[in-house]
Structure formats: C-alpha cells, structure tokens
Amino acid sequence: QVSDEAKYEADEACQWERGTFPYALGRSQPIAMQVLDVETYVDSGKGYDRTNVKLYGITRDGVSVCCVVTDYFPYFYFQTAQRNLSNILAGAIRRVGAGGQNLSSEVIDILVHLKIVRGQQLYYYRGTEEKQMFVKVSGTQLTLNKAKHVGTLFAANIDADVKFMAHTGIVGYGWVGVPVAKGNVVSAGRMTSRCQMEVTFNYKDLIVHSTDGEWADIAPLRTLSFDIECLGRRGVFPDPSNDPVIQISNMVKLQGKSEPFIRNCFVLGTCAGVVGSHIIECKSETELLEKWADFIRRVDPDIITGYNILNFDLPYIMERAKVLRLPKVAELGRQRNRACSVRDQSLSSKQKGSFENKVIDIHGRVIFDVLQLVQRDYKLRSYALNSVTYHFFSEQKEEVEHSSIPDLHNGDNQRRRRLAVYCMRDAILPLRLLDKLMSIVTYVEMARVTGVPLNFLLTRGQQIKILSMMIRRCRKEEFFLPVIDVTGDGQSYEGATVIDPLCGFYNEPIATFNFSAFYPFIMIAHNLCYTTLMKGAVGEEGVDYTRTSSGKYFCTKEKRKGLLPLSKYDLLAARNNAKNDLKKENDEFKKMVYNGRQLALKVLANSVYGFTGSTVGKLPCLEISSS
Structure with missing residues (x-):
C-alpha cells in the first residue's frame, strides 16, 4: 500500500517536470x-x-x-x-x-x-x-x-x-x-x-x-534559486567533512513571470507546514540529498541561481556527496552519468586585488550567482544578503543567527518550520534581485552582442567579449589572428587622467562636459587599429598617416579603414537603433530586452580600450591603448 504522503509527493514530482513533448517525430x-x-x-x-x-x-x-x-x-x-x-x-x-x-x-x-x-x-x-x-x-x-x-x-x-x-x-x-x-x-x-x-x-x-x-x-527559461542550511558546531563555520546539510529550499520561476510556480523545502526531520509551500520531510541526510538531486533533474532548470552558491552552497553539497559516497548527487547537469566538476580559479582586479573563486561546470545549465553579480556591477558598503536587500528594496529579511540554527533544528517541528521559512526567504530573494536589476535580460543581450555563451560572461571577464567580436570581424574581412607569445614583460601604458574633485557646497550651477562614447570616438577619429598600425612614418603626415601624441603611427582611413573603428561604429549604430526601438516599443518585456541590449553595446564599445592594453591578453597592442 502507498501512503497518502507518498501519493502526494508523486503528484508533486509530476508537477515539477516540463510539459508534454509537443512535436511529432516525423516533423519536416x-x-x-x-x-x-x-x-x-x-x-x-x-x-x-x-x-x-x-x-x-x-x-x-x-x-x-x-x-x-x-x-x-x-x-x-x-x-x-x-x-x-x-x-x-x-x-x-x-x-x-x-x-x-x-x-x-x-x-x-x-x-x-x-x-x-x-x-x-x-x-x-x-x-x-x-x-x-x-x-x-x-x-x-x-x-x-x-x-x-x-x-x-x-x-x-x-x-x-x-x-x-x-x-x-x-x-x-x-x-x-x-x-x-x-x-x-x-x-x-x-x-x-x-x-x-x-x-x-x-x-x-x-x-x-x-x-x-x-x-x-x-x-x-526555468530559473531555480536555492539555499542550504547546515548543522554547524557552535563557534565554528560549517565544515562539509563533518557538518550535515539539514535543509535545502527551492524556488522555480519562468522567465517573464513574477512569481515562482514551485516553492518547496527539503527538511531533515519533521516540520510544520508553510502556507503556499511544499515541505518534503526526510529521515536522513542521505535521503535529503538524493531527493534534492532528483528534484533538480526533474525540474530541469536552465539557470541555477542563489546567493554565494558558487563558493559555498554548491561546493558544500558536492563535498557532502563525496563524504556520504553518493555519486548520483553530483549528477546535476543535462548529461547522463556525468558529475559536475569543481575547480579553483585565481583572479585579480584593480578593485578587489587577488582572490579565488570556485568554477563549477553543470553542463547544459548556467550558474548565475547573484552575490558575484552584485559585486561585479555595484559598489556597496556591504554585500551581505540582508544589506543588499535593504539597499535595493528598503526592506530587511528575518535574520536567524548561525549560532541559533542547532537549537532550531534540534527543537520541535514548529522550530524547524521557522528555520525553513528563513531558508526559503534566502531562496526567493535572489530571484527578486534578478528581476529588480534586470540581470538575466541584460546578460542575455550581452551574450548576443558579443557572441559568447552566457556562462563565459560570468566566469571569463572582459577579454573574451572583445576577442569573440574580433574573431567574427576578422573572419568577415579575411584577416588572421596571430598566436602571440605572452610574456608579461612589465610593459604598460598610462591610462586616462582622472582629476580629483573639489569637494564642497556650491550655490552656483556647475557646468560639466560629458563626452558621448569618448574612447570609441577617439579610436574612430584617429583610425586606431591593429590593421592600421605602422612601424614608421611613410608618406605625408595627415594624408598617408597620423602621428599620435605618444609617438605612434597609424595610416589614415583613406588608405585603409581599421577593423576596430569599423566595429565600434557598428556597435554605436546598433546602440542607437536599440535606443530608438526602446522608445517605440509598448510591450514592457521587449522594453527590458532593448534596454539590456543598448547597455550591453555601451559596455562593449568602451571595453576595447582596455583590451588592447592588456599585455597578458590574446591580442595586446600598447601602441593603440597608449595613443
């Protein structure tokens, strides 16, 4: 005999899956x-x-x-x-x-x-x-x-x-x-x-x-947001070699919809019900992890999101699966019999210095960590989820101290319910942030403009965007990209001068100059490009070549139009078209798409300057960046 609870869970599992297959196999x-x-x-x-x-x-x-x-x-x-x-x-x-x-x-x-x-x-x-x-x-x-x-x-x-x-x-x-x-x-x-x-x-x-x-x-697209809670020891940060996962909450929504169509929480032990959500009680951590992994495979999400899931939640689950010898738990991607891979990635930037991130490959799905998104695109005093929530929504979530989690878990089902509510709020907030910041639409448009997969934008930095654009342009114009031995010999260029502001109160209006697409138009005006760079002055200055303030020589556009100026001109024209489409469009979702596109084009047009100045990149050219 099958219990009522088992029947309910079976019915719920059917609702997790995608709809029926609508195509005839003989379709032409x-x-x-x-x-x-x-x-x-x-x-x-x-x-x-x-x-x-x-x-x-x-x-x-x-x-x-x-x-x-x-x-x-x-x-x-x-x-x-x-x-x-x-x-x-x-x-x-x-x-x-x-x-x-x-x-x-x-x-x-x-x-x-x-x-x-x-x-x-x-x-x-x-x-x-x-x-x-x-x-x-x-x-x-x-x-x-x-x-x-x-x-x-x-x-x-x-x-x-x-x-x-x-x-x-x-x-x-x-x-x-x-x-x-x-x-x-x-x-x-x-x-x-x-x-x-x-x-x-x-x-x-x-x-x-x-x-x-x-x-x-x-x-x-199906976007799944999740959060885990661990039973750590007092005063010690959770360690996956010892501390079990006790709850995993999940929210799943469709692109363009405002509310999730799946709300659930996998709980170790009994738990009182939560209105509008499904509580899945598990008798052991092994059962919890296996049921959750099966849930992921059934839901088949396109995007997996959460807050700090790359450096905590996902690696923690993978490590617990190893400790408990549960190889199937790591099979979260779209390939059968293939586990996710986890590796360390060393990164550095002027803003953050040197740091390490986890890179996780869940083949066929995109991992969209909202913490890394906010850190990359916004300058905030604190990047704690509560602080970020207050910054963007002027509200704060119910806070549960990590030190109180053992007491809540070891208490009765009402206390575990309180922990589940907290866990589910940590899963819904990343979805709200993605909608508020229009992140998915913006990154989708950036992927379209640059031609690279979305996960490259999240893990590979600025270089891959421009390189992809250059490959496509060179293929069209029949130019070949050389393999350059990158030595990192210490050569550099002096960037733009930033004048310190004169801070204070002014009761008179202050006039400012705002140059539209400043760097792109400099490169267009002076025809700065790999293909126009000259080893020395040949011909008449102003007619055959231009000498820049840094002493570099570039042929004039009458001799050859550079690929970079042509690409930048196309990017700026495409941005103007997107802005015009934005003004004409009445559909709110398409407005978001066009706005995301024009922002992506703006970022890309301004990124070429830094691309040419990177001595460890694929196509360094300090003659361009220093000019």
Whole structure:
C-alpha cells in the first residue's frame, strides 16, 4: 500500500517536470531553439578521436533540446611563401596516398587536411591590400596538435567553443533552427542527455537566425534559486567533512513571470507546514540529498541561481556527496552519468586585488550567482544578503543567527518550520534581485552582442567579449589572428587622467562636459587599429598617416579603414537603433530586452580600450591603448 504522503509527493514530482513533448517525430520543419550552452568535446566512439559539439537549448514551447553537431573539424592557419605551396600539397598527397582514392571515410577523418586560403595578418599596415597565402590546417584535435610545429600560427589559441560559434554564426542565447528532417532524432533509450529531445546532425545543416524582429525574444527559461542550511558546531563555520546539510529550499520561476510556480523545502526531520509551500520531510541526510538531486533533474532548470552558491552552497553539497559516497548527487547537469566538476580559479582586479573563486561546470545549465553579480556591477558598503536587500528594496529579511540554527533544528517541528521559512526567504530573494536589476535580460543581450555563451560572461571577464567580436570581424574581412607569445614583460601604458574633485557646497550651477562614447570616438577619429598600425612614418603626415601624441603611427582611413573603428561604429549604430526601438516599443518585456541590449553595446564599445592594453591578453597592442 502507498501512503497518502507518498501519493502526494508523486503528484508533486509530476508537477515539477516540463510539459508534454509537443512535436511529432516525423516533423519536416526545423524546430526553433534558443542556444543556452555550447560544449566542444572529443568523441572516441569510432576508434579514433572526432570533434563534436553539443548545443543545449530551449524551444518556444519550453522543451529542452540537446543537439549533437557532427563533422566539424578544428583548424588553424600558418603563412607560407608561394614557392612552397607545391611541396606542401605534395606532402599532403603523399600522406593520403594516391590522392585519397580507395580510402575509407574513417581513415580520411583522422588525417590532417590542408587548404590554401588568402588573407592578411592582423597586425600592421603594409602599404597594400594584396592578399597573402595561408594554409588552413584542419582535422581531429590529435592530428592538429602534431601539426603545430610548422611555424608562426594563426587562430590556434582561440577557445574551441568561441571559434565554433564564430565559424557558424551562432551567438549566445541566439535562436537556431534544428534540422530534424536532415538529422537523426535519438530514441529515448539511446539518449546521452536528460533533455526532452536529442538530435544529431551535420553542422552545415544548422540554421542560424539573427537576433532582431521575431528572434529578439527570450524562451520561457526555468530559473531555480536555492539555499542550504547546515548543522554547524557552535563557534565554528560549517565544515562539509563533518557538518550535515539539514535543509535545502527551492524556488522555480519562468522567465517573464513574477512569481515562482514551485516553492518547496527539503527538511531533515519533521516540520510544520508553510502556507503556499511544499515541505518534503526526510529521515536522513542521505535521503535529503538524493531527493534534492532528483528534484533538480526533474525540474530541469536552465539557470541555477542563489546567493554565494558558487563558493559555498554548491561546493558544500558536492563535498557532502563525496563524504556520504553518493555519486548520483553530483549528477546535476543535462548529461547522463556525468558529475559536475569543481575547480579553483585565481583572479585579480584593480578593485578587489587577488582572490579565488570556485568554477563549477553543470553542463547544459548556467550558474548565475547573484552575490558575484552584485559585486561585479555595484559598489556597496556591504554585500551581505540582508544589506543588499535593504539597499535595493528598503526592506530587511528575518535574520536567524548561525549560532541559533542547532537549537532550531534540534527543537520541535514548529522550530524547524521557522528555520525553513528563513531558508526559503534566502531562496526567493535572489530571484527578486534578478528581476529588480534586470540581470538575466541584460546578460542575455550581452551574450548576443558579443557572441559568447552566457556562462563565459560570468566566469571569463572582459577579454573574451572583445576577442569573440574580433574573431567574427576578422573572419568577415579575411584577416588572421596571430598566436602571440605572452610574456608579461612589465610593459604598460598610462591610462586616462582622472582629476580629483573639489569637494564642497556650491550655490552656483556647475557646468560639466560629458563626452558621448569618448574612447570609441577617439579610436574612430584617429583610425586606431591593429590593421592600421605602422612601424614608421611613410608618406605625408595627415594624408598617408597620423602621428599620435605618444609617438605612434597609424595610416589614415583613406588608405585603409581599421577593423576596430569599423566595429565600434557598428556597435554605436546598433546602440542607437536599440535606443530608438526602446522608445517605440509598448510591450514592457521587449522594453527590458532593448534596454539590456543598448547597455550591453555601451559596455562593449568602451571595453576595447582596455583590451588592447592588456599585455597578458590574446591580442595586446600598447601602441593603440597608449595613443
């Protein structure tokens, strides 16, 4: 016999899951999917290494999809003189033997393929627009690694995910058409992911949509916010090697909705009910963690959020799972039989100095830690959740001292109820903050503008944004990005002068100068770019070149229009378009989208200056930043 409580929990679990699958398996039309995460990996299933790409996304109906994209080969370039081409190609022919005839596709797949392409190096203006000879080397990752001894390389040190997205035109949180008719819809019993649908297809069949018009909207993303409570010892901060997890609260809401549609709390022991929420009582910590992990897999969230979950809640749960030998608890991502990975990341900034963060990969989902978001984007006196809540909402949550948690947990079910209410408030507040600050919409638009996955924006800093933009522009204009040996030799540039204010009370109006897009317009006006940089003065100043105040030379736009000025002009024009769309739009949600887009474009346009001045970046150019 099944108890009433068990029946209730079974019914509740059904409500956690996504809706029914609305697509016919024989569907001929592509399915529109918004790309949430991208993962490049090596598949050794056929006896040799093969590079595949997984795209995780959500349809307009809220269906989760995993796309396995095949037949994409990583690549890099090297430059060669024209006289060497015949020898290079002859060597390639000798490798495949008899021109590649009578060889199986499996053998051809593991070889390095060579192709002659034309373009120009990114650095320096050479007085001519003539294209130079480059050899494109593509193949499996293993063969590419063996081929990297050929000389000066181009595009060889770019992140594989970013390179694939630039190659196909995909942008973070952009829409694509999944070609189900040309691909293979994987049956439920053979799926490697936990998504509702899994499709395998050739990357050339992928349909990429723009981010304008009907493709400017955002799919009904599921955002899950959670918080944990631990039974620590008095006067000692909770230690995952000893102290158990006693409660985990969860709130789940859909993008665009104001209230969560799931409110629950997993509690160790009995607990009095909470109006409007579901209390799941557990007899042991093992049961609590296993039920919570199953809850995550059933809800299938797209975004996981909370307050300080990257450096506390998630690592704590992962460590407790190790201590209790519960490997399934760590399987929170969208891949079956694959645990989340946790690693330390050393970071530094002028504002915070050197510090360490945890980086957690929950494949197919985005971790959006509200604490790190607020620390990155706002200057506050205190970043405690209570202080942040008061700053943005002028209200304070009920505070429970950590020292009183053991008494509440060890008390009766009413006292555990008080702790559960406190825990659930800590889970709802991050959702309220995300809505108040429009964080998800703003970061989605930044991902679209820069072309990178959203999790890159949260973990990788400013460099990856500009690099992605440069890769796309260079691909369009046939320029090749060199691999630069970064030595960090101590060279630097002097940044902008900031004049100290004369503080005090003034009873007369104070006139100020506010330059619109100051740095971008300097770079546009003086044509500052990698492609316009000159090694010395050639020709007539003002006609053929410009000499900057730092003594650097750049050719005039009449000789060549730089990629950076062109990119900045496009960014500023796109920002003006977004601001105009914002003024015309009546729909409140679309207003948020356009506002997020114009803010993202503003940040990106102003970030190029710092990108060129980073001596440890992918494309340093102090000649630009110092000018």
